[in-house]
Amino acid sequence: MIKNINYLDQEIFNLEMENIHNSGWVFVCLKEQISAENDFVTYEISKKSLVIQNFEGDIKCFENICQHRFNKIQTGYIGNSPFFCKYHAWTYDSNGKALVNQSFTDQLILENRNCLKQYEVGINGEFVFVKVNQDSKLSLKEHLGDFDQILSNLSSYFDKQISNEYTIIPHHANWKLLVENVLECYHCSTVHKETLVPIGIGTKKPENHVTDRNHDMIDYPIRIGKQQKIRNEKLSFLNKRLFKHSSLRHIYVFPNLFITSTDGILFYIGKLNPQSPDNTDLLVSFVKPILNDLTTKEAILSNAFFNSSLDSSTKVIYEDKVILENIQKNLSMVEGLSQIFGDEEFRIERFHDNVKRNVEYI
Template sequence: MISTQSILPKHYYDLLTFEQELSRVFEQNWIFVGFKEHLSKNNDFITITIGNTPVVVQNFNGQISALLNICSHRKATLQRDVRGNRPLRCPYHCWSYKSDGVLAGVPQNRTDFGLDEAAKKHLALKQFTVDICGELIFVRVAARGPSLIEFLGPYFSILQRVSTDFTEQVQEGSFLWNTNWKIACETVLEVYHVAGVHPETFANFAKAECEIENFNGHTTGNTPLQDATHKWWAGARKHLKTNQHSDFKEYNHFFIYPNLAIGLTNGSLMSLQTYDPIDPTHTKLNYQLKMISKPNDRVISEAVKTAINLNFTQFNHTILEEDRVIAESCQKNMPHCNVPGLLGKCEDRIRHFHNAWRLDLNELLEGL
């Protein structure tokens, strides 16, 4: 038999599995948190929950630090917005912190607390490892582990290049999916479902075939585009006065374990998505659309740009909505099944994803 077994259905809704995933999958691996452009100025910050850990990634006069987003005083959240610009100062009692997490200021310290420098260091925020690949910022909560370049392997140079080549912001947003984060990831890891889920959209966009590469749970899926798609994008680039990427000219899709997906369309558009677990049956899907960088000397009509951007932002929304519907259907049925699904050769990217997941959980859960 060519096919292999998927993971057991219970691991898509079981609370124990989910709790293990938060600590063993998300807190042990490097997680994408945002773009360098979001931390370009002093006091710029990004907040994210990685596994069970609330993290703030902040610019301290050019130094990027990742710290626990909880004040040491009375445990209030330090930065409450997803992104913003303000000093790392608690909104409750105004305790402030330095780039290494050590206390910088405590109001009324001399009269009410008496904290010396040693005590301030003892109350320092927990610090996490942060690293950058091109324009992408990653954080690892675990104290020990591979470096980012070791973790990404051959994908480090790929992400470094595409993140610096695709920088023209088009759209960003998020959706709530009523499904486990693994099912959400699986919707982008094969083209076998295209005829059933996307007969009027993606089926007319790309061919239902895929050349697969893999490294430690990270995978590539290269899918040839339809002739009509090549023609449309050639026209779009002409109107937008941009050049096609020299290396990626079909639909080139990269998945970085555990939850980052990057799709490149005809060397012109980058779609970056993350699948953030909320609970065993809910996922927040975040997306960013970016065009390939335009030469600085080229001026284009804003009306033309808006019209073209609207075309592919609507297409992106339609594809995601079609995937959401089928993913939520699968999630609804998982509690009624106890036999694992089958993965055909055309679904090998999911097999690599599952193998990395099994390795992280280290076979601790019964029935893996």
Template sequence: MSQFLSAIIPNEKYYEKSAFEQENQKVFQESWYYIGLTSSLAEKNDFITTDIGGKSVVIQNIKGVIKAFHNVCTHRFNKIKTERAGNGSLTCPYHGWSYNQDGIPFGIPLKKEFQGLDKESLQTLCLPEFKVDFCGKFVFVNVSNSEVSLEEFLGESAIKLKEISIMIGRKIEYHEIPNKANWKIVVENTLEGYHITNVHPTTFFKQGFTLKSEVDFEVQGQHTNMTLHLAESHKDDKKRAKFHKLLANRPFQPEGFFHQLVFPNLSIGSLFGITVYIGSIKSVSPDESVFAYELYETNLGEGELLSDAISEVVKFSSIEFTRTTLAEDKEICENVQKGMEQSNATKGVLNSSEIRIWEFQKSYMNLINK
């Protein structure tokens, strides 16, 4: 491999409205899109909402079955669910129309006042339904007519998703970070460790991750992962070794920081398998995005939770570490957005440690050019 590669995505695709509209259709609406974890949909009437390529979607537990529908009432087109997540029947708050497990209206106030609203016509007013599938505890939705299954879409990347599903213990927090930066800039920032010495001096660098750290990469179709190892000078930290011994039975034990990208925007990171963040990098506008993530602590195998004392230590340190890191990334990503819009260059350059960015850009442009 040469020492640097030319970037593939032209700069204008990070800020032009036409590119934003194009990727909504060709990238987000054509991909299997991560929604959340099964634990968020475990109870009857639990729901999650999201936006997939400009299309509002509600995913709901209806009588024990997870369904996904267009989140727009077919009566007068009000958004049915406005909260990010919650529990409640699939009922529009405007006029009270309720929908059943097939998306058909079944509870309509003053139904007799609608002329000709019989059983057959109600079928024509059903909510458009989308495909739902699962990988371990991860829930995905596809809003396209594509015949590609989730299994085919994920390929070998499903192996790590299932491993991470097994490690998930107590939820520590849900947090959102708005960025005045295109979603692709935020994604690409997660794909390399080249920046950590300069950008993360009190988190990753302090933990022992440096430019001298070895990195293992895996490319699995559209998806990639990496494990960033500790620098040799930090591998014999006795304090860390003592704490890790208390968690020796944790199911997932990467030798450093593990990061996985499930294309296009599911970002997963775990430091030594003690905690894991599961984040969705959501496109809002050509130059705005939101990094929404859930942070979980590990369990100790067979679903055994950490002791309360250890859990408190993990909770405190992981919240501080994650929020500090992502705040530093936010500042950088927003500066990159400004610089990209001002630059006369058409593309950037990448070195061999940024190969995952090149792979991401290749997958993106393959879809855009279809």
């Protein structure tokens, strides 16, 4: 297993950014988040600063660094703004060309940087990806493998986000700890006894494990007890959803996308954004399922239900965050040791095997 020092060391982190997070395709956003003219999201990691922007319905990705004095063109993780730098108002067209006077244009041409560096965008269903390594020949379909169909099928059941904003949850923890945490539900019955256990999650063994490339999917079956039956009767409008699977279905798309479907009732989308060896931003969205033929009363009830689900689902993340930050603090005291994994943590062992193929750890 990977020794604890590799969750602390800056040089190892730099290698992970270069060989894992900046080596190919990464998830950047949902299509809904950049559906309007001038909608944008940014992606900043290690030595990459990118902006993904809607240009009259055409989604493009450019380096998010102004050619003039190197200010960020778009700021914040998500927003809506014309494509111009807020320092000296340099404006760029949909090809990344600066619309400036001839004197500036001549200088940019002379230095062979008259256009912003552009990156390939790939879309699978409702998921938007960017190929951050321009030298890579790998297509998005090849990157996803069997998960190409899994993602497109899953997102066909998406309705709208519950909130239009990202929830950004900074973690004082190494990015690998966040991945490891979502790759098992062994902790669910203790850490999430007030959030997941009451809805029947965390008491049954996982099943239906699917892997391809470095990606991973599994079902954690939901136990239907008396409490769940009463809840289901009160929320009968949820039976009008199109996607049902009686489990907490978790998908990890390597290297930075987490997806959870709670029996097709609620979809969680998490984007991992490592900042340093001991700091990781988790950008969170929650998506409602398509519900057919709701009555007016059912529509009102569903809105109330999904708003309350947003709060309880976010609480799950904060419950994990406390644990992960405690672990990160302790790693420096036992940096020569490695974690121990049991039978229910087999997905973590596979994740370790995958990252070790890309990075030579200490």
